[in-house]
Amino acid sequence: MASKNTIKALTFDSKEDGWDKSRGFVMREVPMPVLDEKKNPEDALSVIIKMRYAGVCGSDRGLWYRRAFKDMALDSLKREKKTLRITGHEFVGEIVEVGSMVSRLYHDPDEKNPVKIEKGSLVSGDSHVTCGRCYQCRIGEGHVCMNEAILGISIDGIFAEYVKVPARNLWAVDERRVRPEIAAIYDPFGNAVHATTKVDFRGQRVAVFGAGAIGMFAILLLRRFGAAKVIAVDVNEANLKMAKELGAHETIQIKKTNKKNEWEADKDAIARIMELTYGKGVDVSMEMAGAPASFNNCIQATRRGGHVIAFGIKDGDMTIPDFSRQIVVRGLTIHGVIGREIFKTWQIAQRMLSDKSNGIQDAIWNVILKGGKGTILDFAKFTPESFEKSMDEHPKIVFKVNG
């Protein structure tokens, strides 16, 4: 490997930038990550990855505009006694160096497995670094680990030319089956897989509130998982047009909520959903917009005895008017969905992406990523202005980091 002392990374600095008086990320020179097992015994279990592509997530947008993750970001920096955080968490890259224990613990010796965790492998990985020791981790529920850290928020992330990541988070990628620009967004696609496997969607009427990237992935999956009717709801007309192209049966455009009662449900949207479901309401609602009003829309649009998937809301308080009558009396079940089940969700994600005959990979590339037009950004040419413009124009953008 070329010996570099510093690399470029997109960062937030709690002292230089400050949470309240700035927005965005700053491209800074940071030290090249190294494996130093003498100083850092845990490096034996880590790898250095040369980044190829890195996806920009809704949570990066939340961090960019300082709308979410304030406590998580600032508290973690304080704990680490530093001020600089490298952002980003969706990635695909090539392993260029492995710690001394990686092969023994994470390398699949099966000759027939074409993808492995070793030097030269292309890998994506889960953004949630779990502890492996807490009760949930020990019973195989690492996605609700009580000591988890999240790349790019509470530990250094992957918007950088090279990164150090624990090997146990990695998922080997076969680029003959999943193109690298799409392998970079395994993580949010996995969110959608997790959300669309939480309840049985076969024959169900489903409303997806929020047709951003993950909502769009969910629509693609719901159609393949046998949902009978998929209704996409969003404020953005262009996103709804794409949702239709991706297989939503119906779309509903809602107004942006007024700031005063930000939790207030949209009566017109609920009425339209009632109309589309013969007065019953949908069997399942999915909250993927991240707004308090959206959660109340979900509750009120769901039939008695139905399910609400709570996914999008990342921060802040929530008011649910008429709680007992809406939820208790009507017998709703609310499911919180966080992250991905590691690696059960990844396995399903890989199968749904690799099977070209189901059309998901092509739909992501051609419709959501617009065939790469305007959606693949050159990391080296990053400017805050052009980045914000791209975030506004497209539901999903991806950095091309190293050639």
Ligand SMILES: [Zn+2]
């Ligand atoms: Zn993400």
Ligand SMILES: [Zn+2]
């Ligand atoms: Zn844990």
